Amino acid sequence: MSMVELRWPDRTVEVPTLWLRDNCPCAECRVEATTEHRLVISSVPIDLEPVTVGAGSSIEVDWGDHLSVYTQAWWHESRRQATRSHPEPRGWAPGFEPRRFDHDAIRGGDRGVELDFLDTFGRDGAVIVENTPSTPGYCVEFIRRWAPPFEVPFDLVHDVYVDPAGYNVAHTAEALPPHNDMGSKRHPPSGQILHMLVNDASGGDSVLVDGFGIAALLDDADRALLARKEIGHRQFADAAETWGRSPLIRTDAAGRVVHLRYSNQLLQAIDPTDPDAGAWYEAYHRLSGLITDEANQAQFRLNGGDLLMVNNHRVLHARRAFQPASGARHLQDIYFDTDDVLNEAWRLAQD
Ligand SMILES: [Zn+2]
Structure with missing residues (x-):
């Protein structure tokens, strides 16, 4: 050469x-x-x-x-x-809770505060913004400062409240196990906002799990099998269909986990005659055990006006059960591409 x-x-x-x-x-x-x-x-x-x-x-x-x-x-x-790169992900210490930032502080033109917020999102994969306007649809305006919303074949802004006619289990008061959204797309959006407009209900604490931390706890054979085997996931409504076959773990060229996909809700049957089916199910069982172990979960309450922003390729979110008769609870979701947000942080840092 x-x-x-x-x-x-x-x-x-x-x-x-x-x-x-x-x-x-x-x-x-x-x-x-x-x-x-x-x-x-x-x-x-x-x-x-x-x-x-x-x-x-x-x-x-x-x-x-x-x-x-x-x-x-x-x-x-x-x-x-x-040699350019996005911020390095850092693991969560025991007792981790997402850092909280004040809405007006990060959007008030103080570049240092805004950069700290975006950098924390890049490193931890989860941040909370307090004192946001409790206006339905505000999450669209919020994310547009850094990134266009990532539209999926359902509503642009997804409402989560008790609705027996809703198209998935989020529309109940049941506990939801940790999951990341849109596992039914082979390339799910890498960012998600969960904006709590109102939370006057008892219970319903939010739970987060660091998917990269979980992947590191798996043994090498399980990690390799979950990265190799493609599994169908499906989410649908009367007017929309999402389905894709994808591995639960994706790694980069250096072997680092860059995406953990886990959606108990959306997982489709795997072919039981596949010679890998039994071993895959055991690996999946161990993965599920780690994700549902409360020792591996961060738990906190989102109040009205709190906006949670997560890396949807890394962080799983969950909700404890709540009492629907105890008060109103209304959350709105929207997706975005994490790269767009981190690149805005890079641009902001150049000025
Ligand atoms: Zn030349």
């Missing part, structure tokens, strides 16, 4: 030749305003070699049919983009 030495005034670095050619910043190779590539890498030979390579704070490279100029500012920006 061919490499080129870049001799800057303060250091010398070796980079792959094709990388250097592909990252030429000139107006012929890039759309300068947007940094988009114009050069297609296969248009140069795979064994490309420079004719001459300069040195100094601005390095000229003669490719024979093209002249590139690489500055130190280009080097630093290339490195910055290449």
Whole structure:
């Protein structure tokens, strides 16, 4: 593999030749305003070699049919983009509760408070905003500051209150086991807001489970089987159908869990003649045991005006049973893409 030495005034670095050619910043190779590539890498030979390579704070490279100029500012920006990442998730300490932020404080123009809020969401996967307007539909306006809502084939804003005609079990006063929403989509929205408009009912505490923490407690064989086997999930209404077959665990290229999918409600029958069915069910049983173990749950009460924002690929939410006759309880849900929110935080941090 061919490499080129870049001799800057303060250091010398070796980079792959094709990388250097592909990252030429000139107006012929890039759309300068947007940094988009114009050069297609296969248009140069795979064994490309420079004719001459300069040195100094601005390095000229003669490719024979093209002249590139690489500055130190280009080097630093290339490195910055290449090493960019979202905030690292951090595990929940025992007794964890989502951090609480004041609504007007995070939206009042204080960039430090807003960044702290968004960074906490990125790292913990769950935050609470207090003193929000108890206006139905406010969650749409709230999320639009950072991200467009993520629409699914049901209502844009999903109302949760006692409704015997509702299309799923959230419309009862029963306890709901921990789950994340839209497991019936192969690519569920990665963010969710649960906005408590009114909560005058007794009971109905909120419960959260850190899915990444749970995945780390599984043994390797269970984690691998749950990541390999695709299982159907379904949620439907008179006018909408969502169904998809997906693994319960998804990992990134480094093997880190980036998505735990768990929806007891929506899980469909797996083929019992599948040779993996028995082993999968045992792994699923152990996963379920960890999720329902109260030692692995954060429990707290959402009052009227509290807005809970969670990473829906990481955090499972649940509700204890409540007494519907004891007072009104009305919650509204909306989805969004977590990447959009974290990228707004990145933009905010640049100014
Ligand atoms: Zn160029």
